[in-house]
Amino acid sequence: MQRTVSLKLVNPQVHELRQTMIYFRDACQYISNCIQQGASINRGRLQRRYYRGLREQFHLPSQMAQSVIRVVVGVYRSLRSTQKLKCIPTFRRPQVQFQYNRDWSFTKGLVSLRTVITRRRFRFITGGHQQQKYLDDTAWVCGGARLIERKGCFYLHITVEKETPPLKKSATPIGIDRGIRAFAVARVPEAAPLIIRGGSLISYREKMWRLRRRLQAKGTRSARRLLRHLRHREKRFVLDVCRCVAKMVLQYAQRSNQPILVFENLAGIRGRVRTRSKKNRRQLHSWPFLILKKAIFKKAEELGLPVTIVDPAYTSQRCPACGTISKRHRRRNNYRCQRCKYQNNADVVAATNIAWLWLNDVDRIEPGVPSTTQTYRVS
Numbered sequence: 001m002q003r004t005v006s007l008k009l010v011n012p013q014v015h016e017l018r019q020t021m022i023y024f025r026d027a028c029q030y031i032s033n034c035i036q037q038g039a040s041i042n043r044g045r046l047q048r049r050y051y052r053g054l055r056e057q058f059h060l061p062s063q064m065a066q067s068v069i070r071v072v073v074g075v076y077r078s079l080r081s082t083q084k085l086k087c088i089p090t091f092r093r094p095q096v097q098f099q100y101n102r103d104w105s106f107t108k109g110l111v112s113l114r115t116v117i118t119r120r121r122f123r124f125i126t127g128g129h130q131q132q133k134y135l136d137d138t139a140w141v142c143g144g145a146r147l148i149e150r151k152g153c154f155y156l157h158i159t160v161e162k163e164t165p166p167l168k169k170s171a172t173p174i175g176i177d178r179g180i181r182a183f184a185v186a187r188v189p190e191a192a193p194l195i196i197r198g199g200s201l202i203s204y205r206e207k208m209w210r211l212r213r214r215l216q217a218k219g220t221r222s223a224r225r226l227l228r229h230l231r232h233r234e235k236r237f238v239l240d241v242c243r244c245v246a247k248m249v250l251q252y253a254q255r256s257n258q259p260i261l262v263f264e265n266l267a268g269i270r271g272r273v274r275t276r277s278k279k280n281r282r283q284l285h286s287w288p289f290l291i292l293k294k295a296i297f298k299k300a301e302e303l304g305l306p307v308t309i310v311d312p313a314y315t316s317q318r319c320p321a322c323g324t325i326s327k328r329h330r331r332r333n334n335y336r337c338q339r340c341k342y343q344n345n346a347d348v349v350a351a352t353n354i355a356w357l358w359l360n361d362v363d364r365i366e367p368g369v370p371s372t373t374q375t376y377r378v379s
Helices: 014-036 043-058 062-081 128-135 199-218 221-230 233-253 278-286 289-303 346-359
Strands: 002-010 096-098 104-107 110-114 119-125 141-150 153-161 172-178 182-187 194-197 259-264 307-310 334-336 343-345
Touching: 002 128, 014 043, 014 062, 014 096, 014 141, 043 062, 062 096, 172 233, 172 289, 172 346, 182 233, 182 346, 194 233, 199 221, 199 233, 199 278, 233 259, 233 289, 259 289, 259 346, 289 307, 307 346, 334 346, 343 346
Parallel strands: 172 259, 259 307
Antiparallel strands: 002 119, 002 153, 096 141, 104 110, 110 119, 141 153, 172 182, 182 194, 334 343
């Protein structure tokens, strides 16, 4: 498994680092243009053909010239694997990719970086959690690093790697339902659920949206300056909330014996759900379903807890007590079965059905791999 550690450089050589980042970006764009004109995506062929030109034209050191080819080839292969063949990648933001123990390393509590001029050592600042958990722990091995500039400060994003712990045995499913009013609902069948409301996140995102709209309509210099100051603030807040929610879900799951986290497949939800309200469409199309899922996946990976995905069909319409399916069972957040009169919160019912799907999957595959079952059986 991989994690990213952010180091803030203290008293950096601004002109030298900025020049290195610009040369690296221009070199990446040059190789990308060559590929668009018909050059092969094979890394070895690109290196034999353009390596010396990169060093002479962009004044790059040996390892940095190889990193340029490696980065561009990785981008094109990623687009090919996702079948986005019509996308033409452009490299606009100045940045540099470093290789550990070649053009960056740790030396006596300092970080050493190779620039286009010489090798420099910098003091750095990082969070106590990142320092203790990743940098001081010898189990984590340093890999590549990326240098970026943000608001006049330079940050080195280091990739650290560690062997993934083996998956534990799975016996108790934890159904996890993601939504908007109820941000996350986790439940073990026949146990008390964990309900995490999304009201505070909704109100904060609405507040930021109204503020951005007002500043964009005003259009003055001070309004644009404030917009730049607020940039990425909402993104950081949402990411922090998702991490806190993931921590709560994992603590709830660990109370059970041999838990396995069961998610519903929400791929394409924005196209399936129809809503007439413009406000609801804006909320749905920007809601952090995937961010929350990734945050839970990362924490589960560290703990060795298995994760699987099931088909979400009828999880909000099926009665957990008698198994009947009907749209009339649900009225907003309330669920009442028209046949057996079972009542509960609609999101709790969905989380319960998600867990039951895993329990009743007779063709269940290995944990960690998406399940395609649509079977259901009431115990």
